[in-house]
Amino acid sequence: MRFLLTDEQREFARTLDGMLGASGTPAAVRAWAAGEHKPGRDLWARLAETGVFALAVPEEYAGVGPLPLELAVAYVELGRHAVPGPLVETAAAAAFLARLGDTGAAVAWLPRIASGDAVVGLCADGAPFALDADAADAVFVVRGDTVCRTETHGPVQPSLDPARRLSRPLGGTVLARGPAVTAAAAHAGDTARLLTAAQALGLGRALLDETVAYVKQRTQFAVPIGSFQAVKHRLADGLLALEFAQPLVHAAALALARDAACAGPEIAAAKVAAGEACYAAARTALQLHGALGYTDEPDLSLRIRKARPLRDAWGTPAECRARVLAG
Amino acid sequence: MDLDFTAAEDAFRAEARAWLTEHVPATPLPSLETREGFAAHRDWERRLAADRWSVVSWPEEYGGRGASLLQWLIFEEEYYAAGAPGRVGQNGISLLAPTLFEHGTEEQRARVLGPMATGEVIWAQAWSEPESGSDLASLRSTAVRTDGGWLLSGQKTWSSRATFADRAFGLFRSEPTAPSRGTPAHSRPEPHQGLTSLMFPLDAPGVAVRPIGRLDGKPAFAELFLDEVFVPDADVIGEPGQGWRVAMSTAGNERGLTLRSPGRFTAAADRLTALWREAADPGDTALRDRVADAVIGARAYQLFTYGNASRIAAGGSIGAESSLNKVFWSELDIALHETALDLLGPYGTLADDADDAPAHGSWSEGYIFSLAGPIYAGTNEIQRNIVAERLLGLPKGRR
Missing domain, CATH: 1.20.140.10 (Butyryl-CoA Dehydrogenase, subunit A, domain 3)
Known part of the structure; x- marks a missing residue:
């Protein structure tokens, strides 16, 4: 057993972190929230160059995957920088199409996903809204044992995270029907849940880091507020929750890679832990930044607002807890 | 990155499981925190040791199996999954022993570890004092130099199962704290210095043990009153005066x-x-x-x-x-x-x-x-x- 990321995986994460830190990501998030997709799509293309989306696509469709652990490592970094767009949905759609066995759809979409040419939505699990359908080249909608592909959607409805743009998918062409759809959708749901957990983990880490930096320099009563135990203990709890969520995310990715029977509960456990840790980190960030944390202007707000939707997307904590015990 | 066990680790797990299936008492032993239960648990330690399961991670010469950390984790998984009894030897095995491996002498290891592994000698901790809990370095119990050893005096408390245990290990002030230059009178001078880590018998002349009831009334810990208890030099762990460093490595093991x-x-x-x-x-x-x-x-x-x-x-x-x-x-x-x-x-x-x-x-x-x-x-x-x-x-x- 060597339950540690390899040097290569760490290096990949560092590369992504560096690239996203130098790419004006916060401005792209704000533009995305305003419905201007150009900076976000440019960022998407740069991510594709690093090979992120190819990790979700099998080799026979011009990808290098599926590699769930490497994907999870990458999505921690995407979460850390609050990158906008249907990142999870595109990777999950790739998992869906690769598993479905409909060669036509796979040939049409998987190479485009791998290269970053296609931004794809996925609406399943009974979700009424698709994420960022207005920016997507196609949205796959799974209802029961039927999957449709649609390019149209209802009006964009503002969400509590403005960078997550929600709308109802409309109409569409039926692609496939039957048990293969249900099975592929379950696999795609696991993939989506895992990558949402990974994003939440990265987002939580960034929220904690920003807040630690802030309480070291913010002075009240003539000392840094980070020297007060009430502040320290809250941040220590934040770190604790993230540190214990991380191995769950990695183990869940390993289980998905093996297509193990325990993958469902393992992924659900990771989602609960990472989602709750991230949301707690957001609450701590908000509280310890004081009124500053409650304002839109600092880039901190881009992260604080994303924590709760990530906690709930692709399986609320209650749904995931039930899944853990369903075995 | 993987979570795989080797064939040897799987075999180790199977061996542990088979032994436990055969030996774990069908009915749980009486509570470890009672005299009767303590004795029953001591007997269980002896049975574990007889087949070299009491200290799997120790070297073979001391009764262990030289198990890796991962094998120890495997053993523990099997141990608790089997519903096996709590470990009455735990304070010695998981706190004192690693300290002796790191700071002790060859002679101490040879003398102390064998009887610890079999449960013949059960160890208690003697760290906390009535006025020194989280601020452990403020402790006041003393070790005073005497011919061939040290005389321990003072009061220790919250010593788990000391009512029934045989020996204890603890931390004592062997050099009085001298105020360092320039420090205001009210601030504490270098409390971490001048401490010494020692082992002593709980039935030695000068030791009085008073049981303290736990929240449910069981005598789970005790107060120790020490009045010029003689301890030979051979029972000092590490160098005299370096007790804090020794204690911190024990605390690291503990947490x-x-x-x-x-x-x-x-x-x-x-x-x-x-x-x-x-x-x-x-x-x-x-x-x-x-x-x-x-x-x-x-x-x-x-x-x-x-x-x-x-x-x-x-x-x-x-x-x-x-x-x-x-x-x-x-x-x-x-x-x-x-x-x-x-x-x-x-x-x-x-x-x-x-x-x-x-x-x-x-x-x-x-x-x-x-x-x-x-x-x-x-x-x-x-x-x-x-x-x-x-x-x-x-x-x-x-x-």
Whole structure:
């Protein structure tokens, strides 16, 4: 057993972190929230160059995957920088199409996903809204044992995270029907849940880091507020929750890679832990930044607002807890 | 990155499981915190040792199997999954022994470890004092130089199972604290210096042991009154005056990997899940969520520990991270047992020795025991300070 990321995986994460830190990501998030997709799509293309989306696509469709652990490592970094767009949905759609066995759809979409040419939505699990359908080249909608592909959607409805743009998918062409759809959708749901957990983990880490930096320099009563135990203990709890969520995310990715029977509960456990840790980190960030944390202007707000939707997307904590015990 | 066990590790697991299946008492032993239970648990240690299962991670020459950290984790998983008795030798095995391996002499190891491994000598801790808890370095008990050794005097407290134990190890002030230059009179001079780590018999002349009842009344710990108790030089651990360094390595063991292995929590979470399936109202989703959280927490702690074991195997080390462990398992343990008691309803209110106590009282005994977790081995408040200051780099402040 060597339950540690390899040097290569760490290096990949560092590369992504560096690239996203130098790419004006916060401005792209704000533009995305305003419905201007150009900076976000440019960022998407740069991510594709690093090979992120190819990790979700099998080799026979011009990808290098599926590699769930490497994907999870990458999505921690995407979460850390609050990158906008249907990142999870595109990777999950790739998992869906690769598993479905409909060669036509796979040939049409998987190479485009791998290269970053296609931004794809996925609406399943009974979700009424698709994420960022207005920016997507196609949205796959799974209802029961039927999957449709649609390019149209209802009006964009503002969400509590403005960078997550929600709308109802409309109409569409039926692609496939039957048990293969249900099975592929379950696999795609696991993939989506895992990558949402990974994003939440990265987002939580960034929220904690920003807040630690802030309480070291913010002075009240003539000392840094980070020297007060009430502040320290809250941040220590934040770190604790993230540190214990991380191995769950990695183990869940390993289980998905093996297509193990325990993958469902393992992924659900990771989602609960990472989602709750991230949301707690957001609450701590908000509280310890004081009124500053409650304002839109600092880039901190881009992260604080994303924590709760990530906690709930692709399986609320209650749904995931039930899944853990369903075995 | 993988979570795979080698064929040799699987074989080790199978061997441990087979032995435990054959030997674990069908009915749990009486509580470890009673005289009768202590004796029964001591006898169990002897049986473990007879087949070299009492100290698997020690070198073979001291009665162990030279097991790797991962093998030890495997053994612990099997041990608790089998419902085997609590370890009465634990304080010696997981605290004193690693300290002797690191700081002790060859002679001390040869003399102390064998009887520790068999349960012939059970060790108690003598660290805390009535006025020195979290601020351990302020301790006042003294070790005064005498011919061929030291005379120990003072009062130690919260010494687990010292009422029944044979020997103790502790920390004593061997040099009076001298005020260093320029410090104001009210500030404390260098309290970490001049401390010495020593071992002593609890039946020596000058030692008086007064049992202290735990929250449920059982004499789980004791106060020790020491009046010029003679200890030979051979029972000093490390150099005189270097006791703080020795103590901190013991504390690291206590909080870190070796005190509470994940196996006990994964096993308890499995039992909790079984109890929930038997007893719970499926519509009670609040209770369901708490059971799920116990399962998730136990798995997280297991995986976190596998990660640490991998890091150590790769040549790394665990420092202040051990404080994360301690806070996590102690809070998990309480939540898990509270959930079990809630599932048991009125039966969850019975004491462990009640006739109608479910599962031979193991849930209520475990609950009472868990309540001490956030206090011993360095309170969780102290651990959070360590996490904040050493892992997050926050500035030291007033305590």
